[in-house]
Amino acid sequence: MTETLFENAPSGYFAFDNEATTLVVNETLASILENTKEELIGKSVETFFTVPSRIFFQTHFFPMIKLHGYAEEIFLTLLTAKGKHLPVLLNAKQMEWVGKWITCCSCIHVPNRKKFEDELVAARKTAEAALQENTELLKAKAELQLRTEQLDKQIQMVQIQNHELQQFSHVVTHNLKEPLRKILMYTGKIANETAAPSLPKLARANEQMKAVVSGLQQYVWLNEKTIDYTPVDLNALVEEIAAQLQQDVNPVPISLQHNLLPTIEGDQAQLAMLLRQLLSNAVKFRNGESARVQIEGTVIKQNRFRSVENKYAFADFVRLEIFDKGIGFDPMYADHIFELFRKLHQSEGLGLGLALCKKIVENHQGHIEAESELNKFTKVTVWLPCFQNAYDRNELKLSGVD
Amino acid sequence: MAKDILKRNNVTVFGDGPQVMVFAHGFGCDQNMWRFIIPAFKNDFQIVLFDYVGAGKSDLRSYNPERYSSLHGYAQDVLEICQALDLKNVIFVGHSVSGMIGLLAAVEQPSYFSELIMVGPSPCYINKDDYIGGFNREDIEGLLETMEKNYIGWANFLAPQIMKNEDRPELGQELTESFCSTDPVIAQQFAKATFLSDNRDDLPKLKTPSLILQCSDDLIAPLDVGEFLHRRLPNSTLRVMNAKGHCPHMSSPEETISLIKNYLGVIA
Numbered sequence: 001m002t003e004t005l006f007e008n009a010p011s012g013y014f015a016f017d018n019e020a021t022t023l024v025v026n027e028t029l030a031s032i033l034e035n036t037k038e039e040l041i042g043k044s045v046e047t048f049f050t051v052p053s054r055i056f057f058q059t060h061f062f063p064m065i066k067l068h069g070y071a072e073e074i075f076l077t078l079l080t081a082k083g084k085h086l087p088v089l090l091n092a093k094q095m096e097w098v099g100k101w102i103t104c105c106s107c108i109h110v111p112n113r114k115k116f117e118d119e120l121v122a123a124r125k126t127a128e129a130a131l132q133e134n135t136e137l138l139k140a141k142a143e144l145q146l147r148t149e150q151l152d153k154q155i156q157m158v159q160i161q162n163h164e165l166q167q168f169s170h171v172v173t174h175n176l177k178e179p180l181r182k183i184l185m186y187t188g189k190i191a192n193e194t195a196a197p198s199l200p201k202l203a204r205a206n207e208q209m210k211a212v213v214s215g216l217q218q219y220v221w222l223n224e225k226t227i228d229y230t231p232v233d234l235n236a237l238v239e240e241i242a243a244q245l246q247q248d249v250n251p252v253p254i255s256l257q258h259n260l261l262p263t264i265e266g267d268q269a270q271l272a273m274l275l276r277q278l279l280s281n282a283v284k285f286r287n288g289e290s291a292r293v294q295i296e297g298t299v300i301k302q303n304r305f306r307s308v309e310n311k312y313a314f315a316d317f318v319r320l321e322i323f324d325k326g327i328g329f330d331p332m333y334a335d336h337i338f339e340l341f342r343k344l345h346q347s348e349g350l351g352l353g354l355a356l357c358k359k360i361v362e363n364h365q366g367h368i369e370a371e372s373e374l375n376k377f378t379k380v381t382v383w384l385p386c387f388q389n390a391y392d393r394n395e396l397k398l399s400g401v402d
Numbered sequence: 403m404a405k406d407i408l409k410r411n412n413v414t415v416f417g418d419g420p421q422v423m424v425f426a427h428g429f430g431c432d433q434n435m436w437r438f439i440i441p442a443f444k445n446d447f448q449i450v451l452f453d454y455v456g457a458g459k460s461d462l463r464s465y466n467p468e469r470y471s472s473l474h475g476y477a478q479d480v481l482e483i484c485q486a487l488d489l490k491n492v493i494f495v496g497h498s499v500s501g502m503i504g505l506l507a508a509v510e511q512p513s514y515f516s517e518l519i520m521v522g523p524s525p526c527y528i529n530k531d532d533y534i535g536g537f538n539r540e541d542i543e544g545l546l547e548t549m550e551k552n553y554i555g556w557a558n559f560l561a562p563q564i565m566k567n568e569d570r571p572e573l574g575q576e577l578t579e580s581f582c583s584t585d586p587v588i589a590q591q592f593a594k595a596t597f598l599s600d601n602r603d604d605l606p607k608l609k610t611p612s613l614i615l616q617c618s619d620d621l622i623a624p625l626d627v628g629e630f631l632h633r634r635l636p637n638s639t640l641r642v643m644n645a646k647g648h649c650p651h652m653s654s655p656e657e658t659i660s661l662i663k664n665y666l667g668v669i670a
Contacts, residue, residue, distance in 0.1 A: 017667040018653045019646045044646070046621060051537065052544025054621050055597075056552070058648035059430030059498070066652040067434050075551035077544075087551075114551075121550050129500045298607050300510050312475060 015104040016045040023102060032109060035078040050085055051076045065103050069094045087114040169220035176213055184210065215352040221339065222359045227267045229388050234261035238295060241276045249283055258295035262318055265388045266364050274360045277353045278380055282324035287375065294323040299386060316386035323379045328372040337370055411483055417444035422489050424450040426480065428498030429596045431472040432458025435497065438655035450487065454479055457586035462497060467586055473499065477506035484514045491516040495665065497651060498522050498622065506601065508610045513591035514537040518612040519662055522648050524623040525631060526600040536624050542597045546590055553586035605634035612638045613665045615658065619646040630632040639665060663670050
């Protein structure tokens with residue numbers, strides 16, 4: 001008697017175990033699903049639902065039951081044997097039954113409520129969209145104003161600094177170079193006339209100064225020159241530079257290993273200078289007879305915004321890891337090695353190379369880091385954007401999934 | 403700064419043991435979902451649990467639609483938590499979409515991770531050309547609709563989303579108790595970031611060894627997807643579980659625990 005009442009209750013009833021296998025179904029549910037009890041029992045309970053409802057079942061409903069022991073007023077869509085979609089509201093409860101945990105559910109068919117809710121959702125969406133647009137416009141406008149003012153200040157500062165820098169570079173290139181040339185000339189003359197023992201030292205100091213000046217000139221040149229972006233095949237470039245370098249440093253053998261490197265947008269000449277510098281450092285500071293260098297390039301996504309807070313646009317960057325098992329440097333200097341004229345080793349050169357590298361990388365809106373262990377290894381990591389103009393590419397689409 | 407991040411992501415740290423395990427929840431839930439797994443590890447490992455921004459008891463005010471419009475934003479959460487706690491070589495356990503979030507994080511900062519354990523992962527949920535992810539676009543639209551319908555019961559459903567919660571994050575909390583995600587708009591965005599993501603090209607970039615725990619009969623991450631992952635992920639181990647469905651850590655915690663312990667070489 002009670003069983004008939006249960007079987008034909010005005011709501012569908014079903015129960016399933018942890019594996020989602022259906023254990024109990026009442027007649028009402030079977031008829032809602034246009035099926036028979038015998039067909040439904042033993043089947044996965046997921047098959048009662050449409051695909052979207054099954055995803056919701058797995059990602060929301062099931063965790064909720066497991067964590068809270070119950071779930072109420074869950075909206076799901078049943079899928080009948082004949083392929084009809086029926087909206088239902090469902091309450092569920094977990095309980096112990098013949099020695100195992102099962103989930104019992106009852107559901108009612110709510111076609112009218114669904115219509116009403118559809119309208120509610122639509123109305124809310126419209127209101128929300130209008131409000132959102134308005135609020136976001138106002139916010140964007142205020143932000144734009146603020147940023148424009150900041151930008152204007154920054155441009156002014158940059159202009160002043162640029163001007164100073166130009167004057168400075170003028171001093172370096174002309175006002176220093178000319179007297180230096182004369183000093184060199186007269187030192188040579190004196191050397192021909194007398195044989196003072198300190199003269200060779202003076203000549204060396206002069207030569208060194210000349211090198212410093214021309215190094216500075218190079219640095220200044222990197223600051224002022226406009227960048228010419230073209231597609232640069234890093235793979236070909238690395239090999240070309242390694243081959244050139246090999247000729248220059250013969251007979252020191254260079255063994256270079258690298259994976260397939262991508263093509264990125266950049267200034268061919270500057271990137272060549274960068275790679276040449278990094279590779280020649282690895283050769284210069286090698287440990288032993290041969291120089292072994294490994295380069296690994298990986299394309300990863302990084303936020304293009306590096307100074308403005310709370311702005312995100314994830315874009316493709318190539319991460320180049322240049323690794324050598326050379327003499328390395330003390331890790332405590334890792335933050336300083338990119339400074340101008342910073343030398344950690346008693347070797348030829350000015351300590352200018354890595355400063356140039358940093359300049360080049362920054363010219364490309366990238367960044368550079370180095371890590372090392374003395375007498376073990378050095379790893380320089382460079383991140384360079386694959387594309388210089390985000391808005392030409394599909395990145396906007398990538399960062400906004402819509 | 404570090405403190406802010408721990409608060410932002412509701413980070414909890416406990417357990418005894420030198421090796422750190424970070425557990426990351428999937429879409430639709432929060433750190434509570436690891437409840438049945440944690441007791442088996444907390445005596446031998448240091449456990450780090452957290453909620454992604456927008457989920458559980460995270461700070462909703464930190465939600466940034468730009469940042470979290472793709473899985474990369476969620477990967478930043480993971481990396482920032484590792485930075486804040488100064489973690490290196492962690493064992494990362496990620497459920498569902500957190501498998502791919504962990505992968506993106508490990509590709510970006512390999513030194514933070516020693517093992518990736520992915521429970522029911524998928525690199526791409528939508529069928530594309532020859533690839534069978536299991537769903538088509540309409541299924542995902544349907545999911546978004548189902549989510550909307552289920553959030554209708556929320557007290558502040560009719561209040562415009564962008565105006566609320568900004569100063570009163572506790573408003574969403576009562577709802578957290580029922581659903582793990584706290585805000586319909588955020589939940590929808592997470593759904594889109596998850597189900598419309600395609601990380602197939604990122605798979606070969608992973609250097610960290612990984613374990614794929616593949617459920618039998620999982621609608622969200624079918625067997626083919628597990629095998630696809632195993633083929634593309636260098637140094638990966640695939641274990642097909644007896645557990646069915648998408649949440650083996652809740653439906654079959656014992657099996658999940660023993661497979662993880664087995665893989666890590668811990669006596670189960």
